[in-house]
Amino acid sequence: MSSGHKELTALGLDFGSRYVKLVYWREKGGWGRKKLDTLDFFRDYLQRHAGQLAVEWPRLGLAAPQALVVTGYGKNLLKEHFPTITEIRAHFLGASQATGLQHFILLEAGGQDTKVLYIKDGRVFDFLTNDRCAAGTGRYLENMARFLKMPLTEFARAWQEPVEISHTCAIFGESELVGHLLEGVSPERIAAGVNASVARRVLLMVRRYPCRTLVFAGGVAKNGGVVQLLRQQQDYRLVVPAHPQFTGALGCCLEARRALLKEGP
8 A cells, every 4th residue: 555545434424313423434443433412513513605514524523534425314404415325224234234134123213213124135125114203212211201300321221110101102101100100109110111111112113024133223222221121022132233323324334435445446
């Protein structure tokens, strides 16, 4: 390799409703990750000039990548300025890379919606999304934790002795929580009940597919209570990637790297 060779760099950006996730690849430095609050990213790291948008890479502590691919809730904001791919493709590529699996169900539960992908022979055979109801999303869990006045980290650990939560609707759920509190049920058991209702809800989404390997990704996969309750069902071999919030950004980075290497010498 000559001394004049410029190091190849690729970056994937998942513009989520709550967080922007970045995964970058450097020819010499390997892989890296970064996560920012979405509003902070929009306000502090996007530069607007003469109708153009540009990311202020130095402020992020990164060199401008030679290839960039974007996905996520906010990708429409950036699609006129950067290459984009669908969230389905991004999460499929990222989860396959992170797990090394070719046949699995991918459950991706993020801040705003829930996606289920059926992967067979290394291809997406089918998928469904739930973006009309907030229940089971990160925003729903955050709201329930706030209602119970529990730190989210404590709420996310609750799984033992869950009280029955019949309403999966985010709106009616609060009134049911009030009823349990008035009956003297502990906030920990109520939190466990909310986590159990989320686990039941996602299992209903994945049971249509003939596979018993379930890859759980997205921000909700960081909720240890939901993970524990899913494992308790023993219906699936549950796999949680090491960095479950970054599967979409990883998929974008892989796509960017593929384009970069294809175009290179």
